[in-house]
Amino acid sequence: KQEVTQIPAALSVPEGENLVLNCSFTDSAIYNLQWFRQDPGKGLTSLLLIQSSQREQTSGRLNASLDKSSGRSTLYIAASQPGDSATYLCVVSSGSYIPTFGRGTSLIVHP
Amino acid sequence: GAVVSQHPSWVICKSGTSVKIECRSLDFQATTMFWYRQFPKQSLMLMATSNEGSKATYEQGVEKDKFLINHASLTLSTLTVTSAHPEDSSFYICSASRTSGGDEQYFGPGTRLTVT
Secondary structure, three states: OOOEEEEOOEEEEEOOOOEEEEEEEOOOOOOEEEEEEEOOOOOEEEEEEEEOOOOEEEEOOEEEEEEOOOOEEEEEEOOOOHHHOEEEEEEEEOHHHOEEEOOOEEEEEEO | OOOEEEEOOEEEEOOOOOEEEEEEEOOOOOOEEEEEEEOOOOOOEEEEEEEOOOOOEEOOOOOOOOEEEEEEEOOEEEEEEOOOOHHHOEEEEEEEEOOOOOOOOEEOOOEEEEEO
C-alpha cells in the first residue's frame, strides 16, 4: 500500500525566503505525482504535475522535482510571498491509479 | 480548460435527511471521478472511485449504502449522503480525470455539508 509523507508539517517564514517542501512515498511504481495548494475552507488548486518519466516541472516561482528511485519529490518555492500561505499537498497516483495524499505542509509567509 | 464544478457549494440539512452533491466536468469528459472528504485540519480521505457506467469502488471503511455514488455520464457524478447524521458533517471534494490511467486530476471547489 502506497504511503505518502510530507515534511515539514508546518512552516513559518519571513517574506522573500526560498523554500523547500518535501514529499516521500513508499512505492516507487507511480504513474504521476501532483502538487496542490489548498486555502482554508477551499478546494484544491493544482500547481504542478510530474509524470513518472519526468524529473521536474516548473511554473513561475515553483519548481517540483521527482526522484522515483528514492521515492522523493520536492517543491521549491522561490522568493516566497504572503500570498503563498496555504497548505501544500502532495498526491501520488500509483497502483490501480488510486491517488494517495500526504497530510500536507501548512505554510505561513509573514510580511 | 479542465474545469470541475460542484453543486451545492454549501448545504445544511437536518439529521435523517438525504443530500445529493453533484460533480461536473465542464469542458472535458471524465472517465474517472474520485470523491473525498476532509475533516477540519486533516488531509483528504479518498472515499470512492467511480468510472463512468460502472459501480463505484469504495475504500475500506466507507459505507456504500450510506454514500451512494452514481457516475451516469462522462461529465457528471453524484454523491448522495443518505440518512445524514451530524458526524457526516464534512467538506466533500470531487476530482475528475480524463482517463482511468493515472491521468492528471482536476478538483472541484468542494461542498461544505453541515448536518444539524
